[in-house]
Amino acid sequence: MDQLDIKILNALQDDASLSIQDIANKVGLSSNPCWRRIKKLEDDGVIAKRVALIDPNLVNLGVTVFVFLKTENHSKSWLDMFSRSVAAIDEIVECHRLSGANDYLLKIQVSSIDHYDSVYKKLVESVTGLTDVSSSFSMEKVKYSTSLKL
Amino acid sequence: MDQLDIKILNALQDDASLSIQDIANKVGLSSNPCWRRIKKLEDDGVIAKRVALIDPNLVNLGVTVFVFLKTENHSKSWLDMFSRSVAAIDEIVECHRLSGANDYLLKIQVSSIDHYDSVYKKLVESVTGLTDVSSSFSMEKVKYSTSLKL
C-alpha cells in the first residue's frame, strides 16, 4: 500500500459514488491502473464494503442513545448469549466490550424516548445478569465520520 | 416513502455496490422505476452519501478508544473552539455532546496505545477547560453496523 493507494482509499472513504475516471484524475493515474488498484484493495479486504449512509433525521431515527452496561457474569457462555441478543435488536447499531468501569457500551438509534424505552425493555428481558444499565442521550453530534485517517 | 423505498434503502445500506438491476430484482421492480426511486431518495437527502468502509485492522488502526470528557466551561464560544479542535484531529471519528454525568463522548481509532497517547496530548493541548478526561479501550467489537432499522 503506497501513497497512491492511500489517495484512492481517501477518495472512496469520502465518496464511493465517484467513477473510476474521477478517482484516476484525482490521484493522477489513468483509469486502467486505478481500476486494478481498487480491485486489489477490494480483493485484499482493505475495502471491506461499500454502503449507503441514510440521514437518521429523515427516517425518524434521529435520537442517538449510549448505554453503559455492567454484568455480574463474565463467562464465555454469557457473552455468547448477550451477543446474540444484541444482534437481534436492530436499533442497537454498535456494541463494544470495554476496559474500565463499564463492561459494555451500546450505541442505539431510535425515534424517541418512548422508542428507546421499548428497546431498553427488549434488552433487559432477553439479557440476564445485568447489574447496571445507565444511558446518556446524544444532545448534539459534534462530529461523525466513517473515514479513517490513513 | 413506502415499503418499496424501504426495501431499496435496506439493500443499499447493506451493499451500495449493487447494480440497479440487482436491486430492481430484489424488490420486484423493473430497473427504470427502481432507478427513479433511488434518484429521488438521493435528491431528498434520505441517502446522505455512499462511502467505502475500510477494515481498520488492515490499515493498522485496529484500536478503538472511547473518551469521556467533562468541562468547566459551557459557553457557546467554548463549544465552537472545542468543535474546531475535534474536527482537526483525524483520529477522532465521532464526538457527541451528552446528557448525564459526562459532557462529551469521543470515539477514536488508532494503531496502538502510544498512538492514543499522542492523540490525547493533541487534545489536551488544543482544548482548555477540561476537568476530566477518562478513556476506555474497546476490547472487542461485539456489533458494528452503519445500517438503520427502517
Place this chain on the structure above:
DNA sequence: GATGAAAGCTGCTGTCC
C-alpha cells in the same frame, strides 16, 4: 512489473407509452 491506449460490453440515464 506496472502503466497507458483502445475495444467490447454491461448497465446507467432519459423519453415515451
Place this chain on the structure above:
DNA sequence: GGACAGCAGCTTTCATC
C-alpha cells in the same frame, strides 16, 4: 410502473516503457 434507445463508464486485452 414498464419498454426501449442512446450512451457513459466498467472491464479486459494488448502493446509499451
